[in-house]
Amino acid sequence: MYSYARVQYSLIQLDARLRKSLSEIYDVSRAFASAALIQRPAGCPDSVFPLNLATFDQLCLQFNFEKIDWEVARNRCLSDGGDLIQIRTGILQSFLQQILTSQHMEKTGFWIGASDRDVESQWEWVTGDKNMTYSNWQDGQGTKAGKHSPDSDLDDCALMRVDYDFKWYDVPCRNKYLTYSYICEFATSKSSAVKPNHGCTDLLTIVAMVLIHVLIFMRGYRKEGVRGSGPPPRENWSLLNLHIYSAPADECPHNLGKSDLYVYGNVCLKVHYGNYDWVDARHRCQKEGGDLIQIRDSGMQQFLQRVLSGQRSEDTGFWIGASDSESESHWKWVAGDPKMTYSHWGPGQGPSQSGFLFSDGGHEDCALMKIHDGFRWQDYECSLFFYHYSFICQHGNMSILCIFLQCILIASKLIIHADSTR
Template identity: 30%
Template structure:
């Protein structure tokens, strides 16, 4: 009876392992710069970084390779199932995810980005190798996208078109703990995130007397290291957010250490921040690749997503945002209305 019951659990356990890779997601052998969050998954000899920022396939591959990785390679059904089930379990917000298959070097000859041939595919009928010149646009659709709305099947799309911006998955080879790359550990700050009243009028007397006048859009104010931090949920471009902070005697937030980073990220998470992120004061608009704070001081600490910031020499993306999902920094256009975000002002006391 007991043996029968135990044996009946085996398929259930094996199914769980197939979906989640292991009962405990062990990230010890992942590269140190990868964040230890729900967006990094361990799978066999690689670490998978699930990226929510929407890019073209070309930019997504460049983003992965800048950190020593590549767009994910799916060589067999078990890995396909793992990735698809992981993304659907996370309620992934995009219906498409770029993977590393492409035939841009030779139409109909599909390879991974490292040049190896595809020996496995999960193509939608008529896509991939079967999507030849009988179809008028086949010669321009050279990069593979996993469609979550099609049971994870792959389809081919244009690699560089602005019409096809999607999320992506990078994969990085694991390193052993015995190498010179110890696992990254994060020490949470000792500063306690206080419970903040819902409106400026109900703030404590000390805060009301010390911090400058509050804009009606301010949702939160906190003391931190002799500064008043004001979290604002109103959407603005980086330029407008910076101007608004300056107009009240402050500046967009500066983050100088891991402790500062952890405090800000934990504050955003505790607020259940509704926006994708918040503008901070880092910019390279005065010199591409030379990141400074708005007061002209250099950015000596950074928490950039791989391929962003100093590694992302794109002339029209010159201002930094902290992402609320993973805490990483991303660079975006400073003035475009399509990138309007919440922001954080800092007032030094």
């Protein structure tokens, strides 16, 4: 047995080591959290919706897959505090090509921030730069256009065509038949903090990593008394990164697969495309281990609108988990909440339902999020052969618990490794 003085000395030494390592542990945990659990890359403004974001040099880029004309696209970027992207270098052009080559949402093109609306054939960036030192125009387009024609007077806005090797084309700024996706750019801010999905992720990670240190040090103390084994070398921290965190989709139940899977806050959202009535849709969600989605706040509603605006598999609507089948006009979520604190009903829908044609609305007991009505909700019959739509399932996200448990597992593996090398 060790004397009291020796144990006290060992604990003081252990405390000193832990204090010295704490800042390093915190930095590592922050790096882990930012590598996999973030919704917003570091530097992107807080005002930017955290979806489809990337950073390049001093720019935060947002890829929007909603099909709109150039003017509406620019107004959307401006309203968020940015502007349409200005591709000023070949490096940025190559970066965009690399990112967008693998996406499957936009097959035609993206609006970019170049125009010759002020002076015909004098193309400039939307910020007012009179001289474009870099361009990637297709032959016969933009500054490479040949002899002036009356039609070119209308082609005043620039489009980067995905299906033509990302070359730029001049296209009318406003035309209901010419709508495309678009890319916004924002200035990065050094003060913008990385925002994980879960507010306590950093704290849990720090606690778990400290526990790893404690277990390793105490293991070393038990084996060798005062000398202790110490922490693993700095270069071995990268090994932990392979196991503790994974991509957001990997936080979800494995039976969901990875396609059409999204994470919002602490829930996993699985989008199912096809033709189902509400009853069948809910049954399929329950069979997966979840339930139909319950949209409880405007943040989730906006998230869904952004995610689903660019998809082409469903052009009508998605079933959601709201119903008034138990008591007419008393809508509630399928989870059983007695009251819906948030809703997004269309006029004359839901609690204010007035019926359809000769119906009194008494049979329209299930909610559908209608795409062509601005993603507002409408009430439909739950089980009718010509009311078949896609649907969205909601599942719990156990990432924080898994992270903590995986940290413990890593600790045990490190201890076993330390024992084997003695």
